[in-house]
Amino acid sequence: MDYNIKKTWPDFWDYAEQIIDIENNSFPTPWSTEAFEAETEKHISNFWALVEEDNIIGYICFWMLEPEIHIINFAVKIEKRNKGLGKLLLKHVIETGINKKIEKVWLEVRPSNLPAISIYKKFGFYEVGRRIGYYRGTGEDAIIMKLNINQEIPDLKVSNC
Numbered sequence: 626m627d628y629n630i631k632k633t634w635p636d637f638w639d640y641a642e643q644i645i646d647i648e649n650n651s652f653p654t655p656w657s658t659e660a661f662e663a664e665t666e667k668h669i670s671n672f673w674a675l676v677e678e679d680n681i682i683g684y685i686c687f688w689m690l691e692p693e694i695h696i697i698n699f700a701v702k703i704e705k706r707n708k709g710l711g712k713l714l715l716k717h718v719i720e721t722g723i724n725k726k727i728e729k730v731w732l733e734v735r736p737s738n739l740p741a742i743s744i745y746k747k748f749g750f751y752e753v754g755r756r757i758g759y760y761r762g763t764g765e766d767a768i769i770m771k772l773n774i775n776q777e778i779p780d781l782k783v784s785n786c
């Protein structure tokens with residue numbers, strides 16, 4: 626199956642319902658439509674969606690704060706997980722960072738989120754600290770992870786690349 630990656634925010638409004646559905650099925654405290662709407666208005670905010678036959682199957686939202694990137698949302702539709710699509714999205718963001726001479730990529734992740742932590746480590750992210758009680762709702766801590774772009778990025782095999 627072929628996937629397109631849409632790299633512009635305005636498409637969010639064409640797909641908002643699908644995105645909110647993925648979001649609600651992915652997080653204990655999902656973003657609301659208003660939270661996505663607020664992101665569309667920030668010039669630093671980027672939203673890239675993986676699209677299969679006009680269906681959104683995953684997305685990654687990040688802030689481009691040159692010389693840094695901060696990943697703030699990242700999800701793949703449940704039925705489409707474990708097929709390499711999350712790594713595909715992340716790889717595109719990191720490659721864009723390399724092209725733009727980005728030096729660091731940051732993100733926060735729940736300690737209980739083993740699949741996400743596993744992916745991040747495969748790309749070379751490492752833990753640099755914790756934010757205590759960071760996640761509203763559950764009060765779970767956040768692990769802060771960082772990737773130094775000038776380090777060698779593993780050539781991960783991802784589907785449909």
Ligand SMILES: CC(C)(COP(=O)(O)OP(=O)(O)OC[C@H]1O[C@@H](n2cnc3c(N)ncnc32)[C@H](O)[C@@H]1OP(=O)(O)O)[C@@H](O)C(=O)NCCC(=O)NCCS
Nearest residue numbers: 651699700701706707708709710711712734739740741743
């Ligand atoms: C995190 C997420 C985006 C990954 O998407 P995905 O398309 O399933 O990711 P991929 O298929 O590219 O990679 C999955 C990897 O997770 C690993 N994994 C899956 N389940 C795992 C588990 N229970 N424990 C540890 N690792 C696990 C797999 O080993 C796999 O790596 P591999 O293919 O190299 O073996 C997806 O799981 C998701 O949407 N989760 C809910 C939202 C979320 O947690 N987002 C991240 C917020 S920080």
